[in-house]
Amino acid sequence: MTETAKFGPRAVDRRSVVLAAAGGLAMVAAPRIARGARPRVVVVGGGWGGLGALRALARSGSAELTLVEPHPAFVSCPLSIHYIVGERPFAEFEHGYAAIDRLGVRRVPEPAVAIDRDRREVVTASGRIGYDFLVLAPGVEYAEEAIAGYAEARTALPVGFRPFEQHGVKALVDRFLAEGGTFLITVPKPPYRCPPAPYERACLIAEQIARRGTKGKVVIADANPKPMPPPIAEPILAAMRSAHGQRIEYLPDHEAKAVDPGKGALDCGIADVPFTHANLVLPMRAPKLLREAGLAERWAAVRLPDFRSRDDDRIWIIGDSAGTPLPKSGHVAFNAGVSVAEAIERRIAGAPEPVPPPTGLPAGICFAAVTHDRAIMINVAAHLVPGEGPKLRFEVDPEPTRESSEAAFVWGRSMWQNMLG
Ligand SMILES: Cc1cc2nc3c(=O)[nH]c(=O)nc-3n(C[C@H](O)[C@H](O)[C@H](O)COP(=O)(O)OP(=O)(O)OC[C@H]3O[C@@H](n4cnc5c(N)ncnc54)[C@H](O)[C@@H]3O)c2cc1C
Incomplete structure (x- = not known):
């Protein structure tokens, strides 16, 4: 069930809300694990979800990381309407992968064309990439x-x-x-x-x-x-x-x-x-890569709260490909990536799964611009109620404001910095 709450323009300091939400992610530290024979983690898709997982995994250095992403740079859908209508330059929404390269992540600039789950390999046109754990974040089709x-x-x-x-x-x-x-x-x-x-x-x-x-x-x-x-x-x-x-x-x-x-x-x-x-x-669905690998029908079947595939214990599926009641938003995708990194770190460390399982789910922030300088801010908080499933609570500006429009750009820049800064 979805509950709805509204707050007025003065009930919230938008700048603090978005900075806490976006900046807070950067502070999430995965547990440190001593280096040894490092397991291989492959991430397919260098968008919001994939980058959330990669940045958090790279922080601990506990795995050998590979990113499979055909494009040479990340492009943000959020806020790109301001480019489409001629208000902002495209360069503001495009960010190269240099920060990922500097972290020592191997970047394969090709699309994944298949997942060979039996051999634990991601297949591209030029070869096969073995994995111990796989994060799939290829977005939508x-x-x-x-x-x-x-x-x-x-x-x-x-x-x-x-x-x-x-x-x-x-x-x-x-x-x-x-x-x-x-x-x-x-x-x-x-x-x-x-x-x-x-x-x-x-x-x-x-x-x-x-x-x-x-x-x-x-x-x-x-x-x-x-x-x-x-x-x-x-x-x-x-x-x-x-x-x-x-x-x-x-x-x-x-x-x-x-x-x-x-x-x-x-x-x-x-x-x-x-x-x-x-x-x-x-209408949209998970890309055929996931459907052909037996991981999705219209959307990928995942467990909450950890986004592990229902069909494969070594695979996590995050971002808009995942079939959950959570909003299909970049903020949720990035947050899910961070929490999946923590789950993978636990597996690498041989740590037991938390009991009882956590009930927190990634939160969402979204902005609907109404003019070039006014927007409606939408916050979505989510948690799992044991035995019932996810509950969502929306907080929506009752009317567009300049503050929310400014907050949208503060949020966007913080998130791009978290991903690729
Ligand atoms: C106009 C618009 C406005 C939006 N505004 C907001 C907002 O205000 N707030 C918000 O939180 N969200 C917003 N979103 C939603 C947000 O963009 C998505 O939820 C987010 O991009 C989902 O992240 P993802 O990682 O699942 O997919 P993506 O970010 O799309 O990334 C998928 C990546 O996978 C790569 N890929 C695809 N197939 C393959 C393959 N076979 N092999 C390897 N790589 C592959 C793609 O090249 C891409 O880089 C907006 C979306 C749109 C369209």
């Missing part, structure tokens, strides 16, 4: 088949909900702002990555419509009856109305079924929605 016609038009319809796709979405938004028309954004049913993000995208594009005098509007075709997650529905709807008025049209219960980019039409079952430019946020 889009379920393209959910919207008929999407796969054929993929190049013209960038989603921009994975790192490295922001340039395509920016080009689409630039075209719309220059040409005018109807910019369509679809929202899938949850679970999907960062539920407030489609509404944030709509708001910041609507702000640019006003600033640049574009003749057009943004239409949100939402598969849900209200903006997701439920605790942000009222603040987001109110903020869209007051900040952007007629520049955003919100269509609830409009689930995308098929798209015809040539005709400029989205079929939502109950109605066709016309568009000139479209950003379809597709």
